[in-house]
Amino acid sequence: MSDAVDKIGGPSPSSLAEIKGHFQSIALPVITDPRGDLTFVEGGNHIPFNIQRVYYLYNVPVDAQRGGHAHQELEQVVFALSGSFRITVDDGHTRTEHFLRDPRKGLYISKLVWREMDLFSQGAVCMVLASQPYDESDYFREYQDFKKAVGQNS
Numbered sequence: 001m002s003d004a005v006d007k008i009g010g011p012s013p014s015s016l017a018e019i020k021g022h023f024q025s026i027a028l029p030v031i032t033d034p035r036g037d038l039t040f041v042e043g044g045n046h047i048p049f050n051i052q053r054v055y056y057l058y059n060v061p062v063d064a065q066r067g068g069h070a071h072q073e074l075e076q077v078v079f080a081l082s083g084s085f086r087i088t089v090d091d092g093h094t095r096t097e098h099f100l101r102d103p104r105k106g107l108y109i110s111k112l113v114w115r116e117m118d119l120f121s122q123g124a125v126c127m128v129l130a131s132q133p134y135d136e137s138d139y140f141r142e143y144q145d146f147k148k149a150v151g152q153n154s
Contacts, residue, residue: 022091024108025098026077039104041129048108049075049131056081057126066117066126070140072149075131078115079106083124090114092150100126114146 028046031038043051057066067087078087084101091113098107099119106129109115117126132138140146 022110022113023089023096023098026106026108028104028106030104043129047077047129051129052132053130053134055128055130057128058124060085060120060124060126062120062122064118064120066120067115068141070114070146070149071111072138072140073111073132074135074138075111076109077106077129078109078117079103079127079129081125081127083121084119085117085121085124085126086119088116088118090116092147112146112150114140114143 026046028039028041041047041051043049060066078100080100081103084099086097086099087107088095088097089107089109090096100107120126140149
């Protein structure tokens with residue numbers, strides 16, 4: 001199992017172009033004072049795309065599985081705002097597991113990467129930043145269809 005998201009530092013704004021691989025950890029800035037911590041995100045600055053959609057998952061049963069799909073064009077960054085969960089990413093050649101548990105650290109996922117999420121802690125909140133609005137035709141819902149598409153793009 002990889003704990004890469006907890007161990008890898010995020011990119012500086014000048015290195016965002018370099019993270020356009022299949023998946024990569026991203027660390028957001030944090031401002032700390034006696035009143036607590038504040039973290040912020042700016043598309044195109046901290047995130048390697050302009051943010052077109054934000055959604056979040058909550059009240060997820062601890063035994064639930066989410067994801068189970070890939071996208072043809074959409075890019076995402078996934079964060080655990082509260083609690084924790086495992087996200088498994090698969091680029092068609094390699095599968096790796098990442099545990100998200102720090103609200104300052106997210107996982108960038110490029111297009112053509114299969115993702116599965118599970119092992120949600122009680123009360124976990126997952127936030128996803130997406131590069132495009134929702135479009136059902138962008139999804140690969142069947143793993144075999146995804147594998148065929150990845151094979152054509154290799």
